[in-house]
Amino acid sequence: MSSPSLDELITSLKCLPGVGQKSAQRMALHLLEREQAGAKRISTAILNAIDTVKHCQRCRNFSDDTVCEICRDEGRDQATLCVVETPADVLAVESSAAYRGRYFVLLGRLSPLDGYGPGQLGLDELEQQFGEGDIREVILATSATVEGDITAQYIADCAARHGIKSSRLARGIPLGGELEFVDSGTLSKALSGRQEID
Amino acid sequence: MSSPSLDELITSLKCLPGVGQKSAQRMALHLLEREQAGAKRISTAILNAIDTVKHCQRCRNFSDDTVCEICRDEGRDQATLCVVETPADVLAVESSAAYRGRYFVLLGRLSPLDGYGPGQLGLDELEQQFGEGDIREVILATSATVEGDITAQYIADCAARHGIKSSRLARGIPLGGELEFVDSGTLSKALSGRQEID
Structure with missing residues (x-):
């Protein structure tokens, strides 16, 4: 690329899971060409999240506060x-x-x-x-x-x-699952855990 | 989500092309759990690219300088x-x-x-x-x-x-293309643009 700043943006975007060279390139060009406001929003949101988000003392889930909303919900x-x-x-x-x-x-x-x-x-x-x-x-x-x-x-x-x-959690056939395509381990669990029809 | 900062990070990541709710969630959690250094790098690279990258005066490609490297290359x-x-x-x-x-x-x-x-x-x-x-x-x-x-x-x-x-640019069969799967328009161009074998 003819711009080192753009090169660095592409390389940094490869830190995202499932993003390789081609996708990172597409993302970087999209952000610069059509979505500069969104790009700034991402940049701010990342810094803010790293600063703010910690683990809830009670449930260890991500939370902005010492104890998260779910744990506080009476x-x-x-x-x-x-x-x-x-x-x-x-x-x-x-x-x-x-x-x-x-x-x-x-x-x-x-x-x-x-x-x-x-x-x-x-x-x-x-x-x-x-x-x-x-x-x-x-x-x-x-x-x-x-x-x-x-x-x-x-x-x-x-x-x-x-x-x-x-x-x-119960093991068995997923909703909409076709018996034909369910693996044998799951099928064995589904058989042994079969439920009586009232 | 139990954290507004994380929510905002997920929403902002949806500005990226081809990223929906599920991918944005995966990216945000990945950045926070395993890749905080990479996240900071992305944030800095975005701000830096928006500030630095402009269009080359000569070829209009992205460039950090007034005239890009390719145009300067004698x-x-x-x-x-x-x-x-x-x-x-x-x-x-x-x-x-x-x-x-x-x-x-x-x-x-x-x-x-x-x-x-x-x-x-x-x-x-x-x-x-x-x-x-x-x-x-x-x-x-x-x-x-x-x-x-x-x-x-x-x-x-x-x-x-x-x-x-x-x-x-020449129109025709792409490299490795099987004739059977090439669309009729391309095939027609490939026929009319056929090249003599020396």
């Missing part, structure tokens, strides 16, 4: 806690509109080889919340992988020591 | 001028490594209904360059659309008035 069911791996998972559960309890965000999953032990996942704080006596059920919404399963089992054991019931 | 063939629609097209031609002349960037194509007349495309400046007498051939690399063809014809007429030869 209209929510304080007796149910949904444990998820990432802030994106909170968004996913919220968008289902099927859950009105609180959350706890692990920001990872148990994986000692990668340096993720109970300390990194905030499991001490979680156990402390178990000890406070408000929670009656823990929904373990960690991912359906080996590490996710191990993390769920670890937390379930801990909850059991405090007399708290644990549950895991 | 090793380039000053007798050939390649007319393209956008700065991205300059990148494309440069990456072919098959051209060593100068460029002229129209920043659009003739389309009076959209408000793009000869004035917006800098055709007065182009004609002035024709008048200077250095240029012997104009390669019209506008896009292969109706507006691109009309723009090329308009510039070719203007070049002819100054006794300058014009050419248009």
Whole structure:
């Protein structure tokens, strides 16, 4: 490119996930040619977010305040806690509109080889919340992988020591899923977890 | 989302071309969780590019200086001028490594209904360059659309008035193209433009 500033903009945009040289080029030219106001808005929003956003002291989700809006919301069911791996998972559960309890965000999953032990996942704080006596059920919404399963089992054991019931998200055929295209592991889970029709 | 700053970051990222709600969410969370240094770099690069990048006075391409590197490069063939629609097209031609002349960037194509007349495309400046007498051939690399063809014809007429030869990029089967999947218009151009084998 004939402009070092534009080159640097293209290179920096490659920090975005899923953005390679071609997309970064397209984005940079679009911002300069047609969207300078939007470009300034992105620049300000990034600096502002880095400065402002921290982790909620109670649920570890992203929040502008010490305790996030969801944790402060007294209209929510304080007796149910949904444990998820990432802030994106909170968004996913919220968008289902099927859950009105609180959350706890692990920001990872148990994986000692990668340096993720109970300390990194905030499991001490979680156990402390178990000890406070408000929670009656823990929904373990960690991912359906080996590490996710191990993390769920670890937390379930801990909850059991405090007399708290644990549950895991149902496994089965996704909505609109064609049986033909469902993998055998999922199908096996769907069979073993089959539900009686009333 | 439980954080207004994060919400604003997600909304602002939707200014990028081809980025919707889901991608913007993924990008924002990625920047905050794993790439704060990269995020700051993007923010700085945007502000710097908006401040620094202007259009080259000679070829209208993006440039940090009044006259861009390509126009200043005396090793380039000053007798050939390649007319393209956008700065991205300059990148494309440069990456072919098959051209060593100068460029002229129209920043659009003739389309009076959209408000793009000869004035917006800098055709007065182009004609002035024709008048200077250095240029012997104009390669019209506008896009292969109706507006691109009309723009090329308009510039070719203007070049002819100054006794300058014009050419248009060859139309035909793309490299690696299977005849079976080439559209009939392209095939028709490829037939009428067939080349003798020496």
